[in-house]
Amino acid sequence: MPAQVLANNNQGREGIPLNSPNKNTFNDIRMKGFRKRTEVALLQEIIRERLHPLEGEELELSQLAGRVLCDDVVSEISVPPFDKSAMDGYALRSEETFGAGDYNPLKFEVIGEVTPGEEFQGTVGRGQTVRIMTGAPLPRGADAVLMAEHTTESEGRMLAVEAVTPGKHVIRVGEDIQAQSVVLKAGRKLRPQDLGVLASIGRGRLCVRRRPRVALLITGNELLKPGEKPRGAMIVDSNSVVLQALINRDGGIVSEVQHLQDDREIIKNALLECSADILLTTGGTSVGVEDYAPALIEENGELLVHGIAMRPSAPTGMGLVQGRPVFLLPGNPVACLAAYDFFVALAVRRLAGLPEAWPYHSRIVELADRITSVIGRLDYARVKIKDSRAHLLATSGASSLTTTTNSDGFIVVDQDSEGFPAGEKVKVWLYD
């Protein structure tokens, strides 16, 4: 059994130092163990190479927040489309206010009023003024607005107690946006205020990247559906609810969730009948006798990676079936969560056209405990921050989801690192 011995030697208890990554590592490894583990960064590179933003869809303004623009947006109009007042006050000829002050109020004849939405049908002449509200078009003849606070008005006369310079409190046509200019660029993730700019230039519908549809195949004879009560040897699937929330976070939509028995034909059919943009399987991805998914992908497509140099999440894989990316996620919930964040989040965000970065805030915190790892493996260490120091909760324990709910965040120990001594300042990614 030389092949077996080789596998055993490569597969030390602490994982494999892997210096020559291999894109296609498939073999039927059921009950034998992973022959090689792919570096985290390599699978991420494969995802970047293979996955690109989806086509666009046209949506209404109110649906655009957080979505990604397909094309540059060029304004057809200037904003504001006319000179307008920035204040409530009086439109007048600025040169006529020179010298005005508390002890030298200057008198103007109020010839009318203009409020937003209307145009003043006349011209402001010498010694005249028009009462004007914020946002109203500046009347002809006037070149500035004197704030209401610096005036008093009675019986058709306004007294100015302050001088204004030409253009004062006037917003010029095109001051915010020039006609024919690009206001937002293709690839932009739309901020709330971007929608305001789009509204102001008269755009009501816009083309944004379609949200990727993600199908979940949850495999395992032992699994009950979320909402059911655990009984006997049966436990409740928790991965599907976690994945749904994460997929939404990253701009994806869960298009279907199937709970499947560990049955080769059933899983095969589900793989082949999928119409989503990405398919995720959980469970059945490792080296047990009922771990059919890896072999099924190899037989019906291409298994690009199987086995990752990462703790937890080693039994993660990725392949293509009918050109569709399929991720094999571990059934253990912490491993599933970490594999999602390291690989699937990247895939979903790329398809959605979103920036790669995790939405987690991060903070540099001093370590209270030592974290040990091994060269060649990335570790996902969960920590709790107490008295401004990060206390290690768990590096292993792939099945204890409470290590991700009782902790404040996680530290990534890179594959080139053997860990950190206590006292070291490290980056903590915060779950909240």
Place this chain on the structure above:
Amino acid sequence: MPAQVLANNNQGREGIPLNSPNKNTFNDIRMKGFRKRTEVALLQEIIRERLHPLEGEELELSQLAGRVLCDDVVSEISVPPFDKSAMDGYALRSEETFGAGDYNPLKFEVIGEVTPGEEFQGTVGRGQTVRIMTGAPLPRGADAVLMAEHTTESEGRMLAVEAVTPGKHVIRVGEDIQAQSVVLKAGRKLRPQDLGVLASIGRGRLCVRRRPRVALLITGNELLKPGEKPRGAMIVDSNSVVLQALINRDGGIVSEVQHLQDDREIIKNALLECSADILLTTGGTSVGVEDYAPALIEENGELLVHGIAMRPSAPTGMGLVQGRPVFLLPGNPVACLAAYDFFVALAVRRLAGLPEAWPYHSRIVELADRITSVIGRLDYARVKIKDSRAHLLATSGASSLTTTTNSDGFIVVDQDSEGFPAGEKVKVWLYD
């Protein structure tokens, strides 16, 4: 006109130093100017005092991400509910593996197999082993699992080439969650992984804080609805689309959007007929002749604050009508956005039970330009980060929404500060 003169003196061009804030600053100030401006921190304090989390509603697991728990969650069961295998391998008596190694393979009789979801109907005796998959219950008699990688099996015999200690690769009953323990505390904002924990303990529905319903009254004769094209003296309302996106971000729901003419009766009826948890008005909040909202609130409820020591957003107000919080937001889009973030975001998040903090990431960046402000007024300065330095785009310009789309974020110049010199390291709140 003594009152008028007082107003003028208090209302310098650069805003008012305000040392003795006054909760109720109402007067009919139309065409007169704000008499006093309330400190930003004081209005925030009023919001904290007056607004509290809404009642709960019961929802399904799949709807709970990001929502806030009403009550502690106590688990009725232990997780896992039985001792189970953490690996694919062989369940056996650990003491029988002592001494096993590559050069000393030890032989075991394979008496069966157990996969997840079933229980092995027998007992592992001396020299015996049961093939076991990750997640399957540990058979009686066995106390450890030897990983598949450290074995070979043929013809009903398994050869072990590694020793295991008692409990190895076994997840003990209750190791993740003890029955009767609190797994998540009241007030918790639910993380994706929290939903997994809830599923695993058999919870399907849960009580979370209701999302606040927010009504928008957009006033202004000059306003077209979003999606329309600007024409003549008419411009498009941009505030409603920005506010909707921000309200969603903060856990609220926009329950209605009304575009209203500047008509006293129409606005009054809308104020009184509202059934939302919070009401926001935009426009008509300042000191112009058509700014009815402040007076209407005073007449039909209580105007707590009107006029804020902040640039932009000075014409912001807050009051209560029929016990319902009403925010008067400026019509100028930057002022509206900033007033939302400083006050309404806090109100919406408090009602939703969410933490107060902005969802913006922040970064300490060196200033490329000087920022000047005045004591007594908070400034909202928009900056663009280039070559790792923050370049000032605008502190004024309340109507130029592009100052919030062309910038990367904003700096808050506190009311106790006169600004920052170039070269100073300051906190930038990032829009993305």
